[in-house]
Amino acid sequence: xxxxQESGPGLVKPSETLSLTCAVSGYSISSGYYxxxxxxxxxxxxxxxxxxxxxxxxxxxxxxxSRGTISLDTSKNQFSLKLSSVTAADTAVxxxxxxxxAAIGTxxxxxxxxxxxxx
Amino acid sequence: EIVLTQSPGTLSLSxxxxxxxxxxxxxxxxxxxxxxxxxxxxxAPRLLIYGASSRATGIPDRFSGSGSGTDFTLTISRLEPxxxxxxxxxxxxxxxxxxxxxxxxxxx
Numbered sequence: 001x002x003x004x005q006e007s008g009p010g011l012v013k014p015s016e017t018l019s020l021t022c023a024v025s026g027y028s029i030s031s032g033y034y035x036x037x038x039x040x041x042x043x044x045x046x047x048x049x050x051x052x053x054x055x056x057x058x059x060x061x062x063x064x065x066s067r068g069t070i071s072l073d074t075s076k077n078q079f080s081l082k083l084s085s086v087t088a089a090d091t092a093v094x095x096x097x098x099x100x101x102a103a104i105g106t107x108x109x110x111x112x113x114x115x116x117x118x119x
Numbered sequence: 120e121i122v123l124t125q126s127p128g129t130l131s132l133s134x135x136x137x138x139x140x141x142x143x144x145x146x147x148x149x150x151x152x153x154x155x156x157x158x159x160x161x162x163a164p165r166l167l168i169y170g171a172s173s174r175a176t177g178i179p180d181r182f183s184g185s186g187s188g189t190d191f192t193l194t195i196s197r198l199e200p201x202x203x204x205x206x207x208x209x210x211x212x213x214x215x216x217x218x219x220x221x222x223x224x225x226x227x
Contacts, residue, residue, distance in 0.1 A: 048216040059214035109163040
């Protein structure tokens with residue numbers, strides 16, 4: 001069974017860099033698929049942040065204005081998100097997730113981690 | 120970027136009734152690239168429908184998806200108490216992915 005688990009600081013200061021990691025178990029991320037990040041500000045809707053292909057290609061939401069970096073660490077079977085120059089508007093629950101795998105009719109999500117941007 | 124607009128914002132119905140949720144795209148979307156998610160408080164989104172009309176693994180057959188081009192619909196044929204939640208449509212497959220703003224399905 002594939003499982004995803006986010007980890008990282010729950011509190012980040014304004015103007016600093018938010019760093020999160022998603023550990024994947026039950027599947028080798030180097031074998032295939034896209035792996036990405038979605039966030040949800042408190043009481044608001046879902047926002048797609050970006051994703052990384054197992055080959056290393058990356059795709060980002062233009063609304064981040066080049067502040068985001070997603071990368072793979074295949075040796076640890078995990079992928080990460082770095083978001084620079086954060087403000088209070090970046091306060092959200094951050095989810096890591098796999099792509100929708102049509103062949104088996106599912107996708108996989110972490111349980112989410114709340115990151116608060118505050119001094 | 121494809122903008123998805125969901126309607127209504129809130130839908131108030133009773134258990135046993137039929138629910139119809141709409142998702143309209145700002146430009147034509149491939150039917151293979153439209154999904155629906157259910158989200159309950161404190162939980163990650165749960166995939167219901169992918170490819171506009173294919174039910175995800177383990178999803179009851181009272182959930183169905185339809186549509187093409189710019190107009191897509193999620194139908195819940197007979198509402199069960201556990202169906203009252205938030206629902207999001209999502210465009211995927213061509214960057215950037217995007218979500219609709221959500222429809223809250225509440226008990227009347």
